[in-house]
Amino acid sequence: MPILHALQETFGHVPEDAVPLLADALNLSRADVHGIVSFYHDFREAPAGRHVVKLCRAEACQSMGGHTLAESLLRRLGLDWGGTTGDGQVTIEPVYCLGLCACAPAALIDGRPLGRLNRERLDAAVNEARNDWSTP
Amino acid sequence: MVDAMTTRIFIPRDVAALAVGADEVARAVAAQAAALSTAVTIVRTGSRGLFWLEPMVEVETPLGRIAYGPVQAGDVAALFAAGWLTGATHPLRVGRPEDHPFLARQTRLTFARCGIVDPLSVEDYKAAGGYRGLAKAIEVGGAATVEAVTKSGLRGRGGAGFPTGIKWKTVRDAVADQKYIVCNADEGDSGTFADRMILEGDPFCLIEGMTIAGLAVGATRGYIYSRSEYPHANATMRAALDIARAAGLLGRDILGSGLEFHLELRVGAGAYVCGEETALLESLEGKRGVVRAKPPLPALKGLFGRPTVVNNLLSLATIPVILDLGAQYYADFGMGRSRGTMPIQLAGNVLHGGLFETAFGLTLGEIVMEVGGGTASRRPVRAVQAGGPLGAYLPPSQFDTPYDYEAFAARDALIGHGGLVVFDDTVDMAHMARFAMEFCAEESCGKCTPCRIGSTRGAEVVDRILAGRDVAANIALLEDLCNTMKFGSLCALGGFTPYPVLSAIRHFPEDFHTRNSPGRRLPAAAE
Incomplete structure (x- = not known):
């Protein structure tokens, strides 16, 4: 391992x-x-996008609207779980619990933790990642 | 040495604080102090566990440590201007953390140091009582150490609640050329973060607890199995292990006592089932995390076939305080057969989410409504999921249940790893039941058919109920399937997935039976 x-x-x-x-x-x-x-879920057999957004799907994040938040982001990017945007910039992966359950909904973007997410904060973070062509 | 003229400012480095801007706050504090030519020393700590106040910054003043929170980078200039370095008043002032009702009501034994000390300072750790437990264990020897753990009444904090002392005695009495201590830090349950807080906030406490376990049972090697979802915790733990090795707190001759103990951190790769102890051992051996049949017990044939103590992180992190203050001191807390304290984790849609360590015996309602303050959305509480994704959903009508292993079991519920996830009245319980099945299907290791196939079929049956097709017959089918999974699976994943599903059906039948009927209350998301 x-x-x-x-x-x-x-x-x-x-x-x-x-x-x-x-x-x-x-x-x-x-x-x-x-x-x-x-x-093991972590190991990919093909490369991911330049930036990886891990969105928590577990219960605590669902209780704070994580499900709706995730579905709406996936819909707007036209992706399914595990999918990568056409420009190869962003991959959206599910994660089951980041231990940020008292600051839900939560995500990990290129290893950077984000809590108390709402649509504006998540969009801003994802857009920042999309427009950043450098390697994380 | 810290200059006497400089004020110490404590800012958490716990990932939950980082997720809401703690690093930005730390940078703003340093910049503002420089701009004002004021000498401050920033100390990064773990979290106190009052997550709704994070980032919670504490300033060392003549009045003691005064907390302010939640602080954003934009508030820092105003806090300096208001005179926070002397503990002055400000709308964000929380006061002395110990006086805050959320902390004042707690009994912090396992979490005595978390959020207070610099997690990577051995000096801080020792000054706050660290390594007194190991010194005691060295003094009394292995047999008396096992005896003390047995007398303390400590039970496995991972969920099963098995008496820790009995497990240790089994390993101690086993004869083998090599024994192991394995810490289960694969904290996969939603709504739990206590292991993570210790890894990030008080890692030496775990190192000391595992060293004591090694001494007690005669094991010279240990492994911490953590999760890849916890990169920050793993970085802190790795650093702590390096420091401990350099300081002679791990290795061949610990504290000059001749005691030998080597400890390594291993990281999983996103498989929930590896939190099950036998799957964890397989994973540690570098294999697929497939559950083993028991017997043989890991205590007799565990890692690489050798006698192995597999304990939850919280159990091991509680060992030092038991040795230090005495088994009786610990056992005096609690009720019935649930002795000592439990670090309860309040999460989800709750006003005051965080870590609440308390003696067993408070009722679920006191914890959720009084301590937690009800929902964050300020809507009525509809359900509380206790014990992670395999735990039951409890309605407010069961809020009189005391927080105790046996009292929960009597109501077909689990304490598990101490997580409580609160939901408001917009939750659709049929959706949550479907999620439980979907999660089991996703995470099943594939060994047992009821879990591997049953979970997929279960999700399909819930889909038919959600679509309003043959609802009564499909609910009966789902209950039957749950029974098969409960009794036909080797481990808790397949065996306990029925708990959230059946409790949702039992306590919230209106979400299943009357799905397409007119006038049904729609979840808020659909309104």
Whole structure:
């Protein structure tokens, strides 16, 4: 797992080409390694957009309107969960609890935590990410 | 050394405070102090747990620490102008945190230091009572340490409520070349953040608790299994581990006592089921987080097949205070078989959300209405989900339930990891029941058929109810399916998903039975 985390941190995803190399190094079968990569939600098999917005979908955020907030953002960007905007700028991923449940609804944008979100604050943060072409 | 002429200003670095602007406030304080040529020292702390007041800034004055909150960067100039460095009055002034009713009503044992000390200062930790528990454990030895934990009545704070001392004794009595201490910090339940607050606000407390556990059962290695959703907590914990190793608080000869204990942090990858202890062990071994059948118990065959203590973070972080102040001191709090204190986490649609550590025994209504102040939206409370996504939804008619493991169980509810999520009257309980099934389908490890397939079928059945098709028959089918999941799953994911579903049907039947009937109250979102 620490190796997979390191790969994802470096490449933004776990490249398919890495699987046989890992299997060889760890004396596992390729199926074993593929099984581990595919089991955990975090590990992507393809690169994400330049900026990753993780929106909390869990109950505490729902109690503060997180569901409506997320649906409306996805609709306006024309995305489904896990989708990336056409310009490759923003990926929206679901997350089940960031531990910010007393400041709901919450999100993590490129690792930056945001709480007490409403439509204006979320839009401003997402637009800021979209217009920022630098690598986070 | 801190210059005597400089005023210390405490600003939380807890991620919940960062999420509402604590870093911006810290920058504004530094800039304004420089502009006024005033000497201040900014100390970054954990959170006190009064999240509606975050960012809550505390200023050290002759009157003690005076809190102001919620402070935004734009308020900083006015706070300086008002004279906050001497604790002057201002609309944001909270006063002495200890006098605030939310804190004054608490009994903080596990969270005694959180939000007060610099989390990465060993000196602060020791000055506030840290490492007295380990010194005591070294003095009395392993057997007496296990005995003290048993006598304290401490039960597993992860949800199952198993007596910690009995688990330790099993591991202590097992014979093996290597034993392990594993901290379950995979705090995946919605509405919980107590583990995170300790990781960010008092990490040495966990390190000390795990070291004591290692001494007690004869384990020389430990692992903290945390979550990838907690990047800030993990960074703080890693830094604390480095500091502890450098200070001789971890390693081969701790505090010169000859005690050996090595501790590492491991991070999961977004799988909720890894909070289940056997799935967690699989994940630590680098495998898919698939649940193991028990027996064998992890206490006998755990990590890499060796005897392993798997304890929740809160249980381990409570060990130092039990050793320091004595088992009886701890056991004197609480009611019935629920001894000591529980860090309750009030979250969701609640006016005063935060961490409330208290002796067992307050009623659910006192906690939600008096401590929490009701909803943040100021609408009536309709439901409270206790114990995370696998916990029951309780209506206000059950607010007389005492906060106690057995009293909750008698009402088909769970205390779990201490989370309480409040919902107002706009919540659609059929939607929440569907979400519970959907979440189980998403997170199932796939080992047991009732959980893997049942959750998907369950979500479909709720969809039919939501569409108003054969409602009575589909509710009966859903109840039957829940029974199968409850009794046919190995772990709590499949076994407890029925709790939120069945409690929603039982306590809020109007959201299921009368879906397309005229005059049905629509949730606010649909109005």
